[in-house]
Amino acid sequence: MTLLDVRGLTVRTSDGLTLVDDLSFTVAGGERLGLIGESGSGKSLTTLAVLGLLPDGMTATGSVELAGTQTVGAPEKRLTAVRGRDAAVVFQEPLTALDPLMRLGRQIAEPLARRTGLRGRPLREAVRAALEQVRLPEPDRIARAFAHEISGGQRQRVALAMALACEPKLLIADEPTTALDVSVQAEMLELIDGLVEEREMAVLFVSHDLAVVAKVTDRVLVMKDGRAVEEGAVHGIVSAPQEEYTRALVASARKLESALDLRSAR
Template sequence: MTLLDVRGLTVRTAGGRPLVDDLSFSVEAGERLGLIGESGSGKSLTTLALLGLLPDGMTAEGGVELAGTQIIGATEKQLRTVRGHRAAVVFQDPLTALDPLMRVGRQIAEPLARRTGLRGKRLRTAVGEALDRVRLPEPERIARAFPHEISGGQRQRVALAMALACQPDLLIADEPTTALDVSVQAEMLDLLDTLVRERGMAVLFVSHDLAVVARVTDHALVLKDGRAVEQGPVLDVVGAPKAEYTRTLVAGARRLEAALDLRSTR
């Protein structure tokens, strides 16, 4: 079953300049698609357009059908029925999703209450279970904390717990590990893989890191200047790239990996 169907998506500035240009792809139920590209390639704008979250002044054209709902042109009421329940997003900076003035537990409780109808002690128990599911130690302490009182890695796990609270069919992960150090990044990727497998969710994983995309996705789409230059099974795209731009990305990633390996032996 096709969960997300994007046809001819174009995102324009207020002045009419296209930042994403005639982009088409689809995500099947349970599939993992990686969206690859350098900064400025249009990856994050694409994810925002998929949920009707483009900044003021930007417009979207084309078709974006998510779980049977046409997103472009939808009312805010229609979009609210899709966001969270059918598709949820985890951003690079968890502070984008977290309210700095609200305790963590309350922020997870709100979507949980909407989905389950739980209240009181049962809701508090469900919040603790949600935090425990993303492998946060001392979930009761984390629930009482404000976002600034926990580490960046812990905030990202909280953001993931919030995204999963409504059990979405599609998880959109927009550079979710970029701001984390290498060891925490590896833990987050393992956690994400485990939770996605357990729930059978589809994933749209957005990253500039080819190694990360190859690790967590099945298929990949490469963006350059807002346009798709290559797509296919991720191992084919990374292992035998056809487009010159993709070959440049792969070569750069290999040079970086070689340099890191050399440095670690010194």
Template sequence: MTLLDVRGLTVRTDEGRTLVDDLSFTVGGGERLGLIGESGSGKSLTTLAVLGLLPAGMTATGSVELAGTQIVGAPEKRLTAVRGRDAAVVFQEPLTALDPLMRVGRQIAGPLGRRTGLRGAALRAAVVEALEQVRLPEPARVARAFPHEISGGQRQRVALAMALACAPALLIADEPTTALDVSVQAEILALLDTLVREREMAVLFVSHDLAVVAQVTDRALVLKDGRAVEEGPVLDVVGAPRAAYTRSLVAGARTLQAALDLRSSR
């Protein structure tokens, strides 16, 4: 079953500059698709368009159908109903995604209460359970904390808990581990993999890191200057790329990894 169907998606600025150009792809139920590309390739704009979250000064055309709902041109009320229920997003830097003036528990409780109708003690218990599910130690304490009072890795787990609390069919992860150190990144990716498998969710995973995409996705779509240049099973795209641009990304990643391996062996 197709969960997300994107056809001819084009994103332009009010000045007429094209940032995403005639992009088409699908994500099936339970499937994991990776969007690969350098900064400025249109990856993040694509995910924002999928949720109807493009910033002011940008307009989307084409078709984005999410769980049977047309996103392009939809009124805000309809988009609000889709977000959280059908799709949720985890952004790159949770410190900016989270409200710095609101305790963690309240930030999870807001959308969770609206979706489930829970109130009072039942809602507070559900918030703690959501934090437990992302393997946060002392979840009750974390729920009482402000975002600046917990670590970067804990903030990203909180962001993941917020995204998963309403059991969306599609999780959009936009560079969710880029701001974390290597060891914490590995923990978050392993946690994400486990939770997605347990819940049989679909994933749209955005990253410039080919190794990460190969680790967590089934299929890859490579973007350059807002256009698709290659698509296929992720191991084929990374292991035997057809497009020159993809080959340059793979070569760069291999060169970097070789340098890191050499340094670590000294």
């Protein structure tokens, strides 16, 4: 069953500049799709358009149906109902997603309370469980901390805990490891891969690095200048890319062979 259906999505600025041009793709329930392309290719704007989070001065046209709800042009009340329940997002830099003035536990608790109605001790236990599932040590201490009091890798795990707490059908991961050290990046990818498999969630994974995408996705959509260039199974894209731009991405991918071996072992 199709979970996300994007048809003719176009994103333009207020002065008429087209940033995403007539883009179409689908994500089925439980499927993992990677959006890949260099900076400025329109990947992140696509994910923001899916959830109705485009910055001021940008508008989306076309059709985006998420779990049966049309998000293009939808009122904020409808979009709020979709976010967290049907799809949740983890951004590249968690400091932009985390409130620096609010304790981390409260930031997880607030959307949980809205979605589940939990209060008091059951809510605190749910927050603790959310932090434990992303393998954070001392979850009670983390829950009391502010974002600046923990490391970048820990902040990204908190952001992932927030995204997964309400058990969305689709996880949108927008360059979630780019700002992390290489060793921490590998741990984060393994964590995302394991949690997604355990929950049988769908994933829309955004990255400029084909090797990273190959570790956690099954199908790839290559973007350039706001348009789709090539689409197919990750192994097919890597072994026989049809477009020159895709061939360049394959050539520049780091540790691609080991990444594909990791996916084959799943």
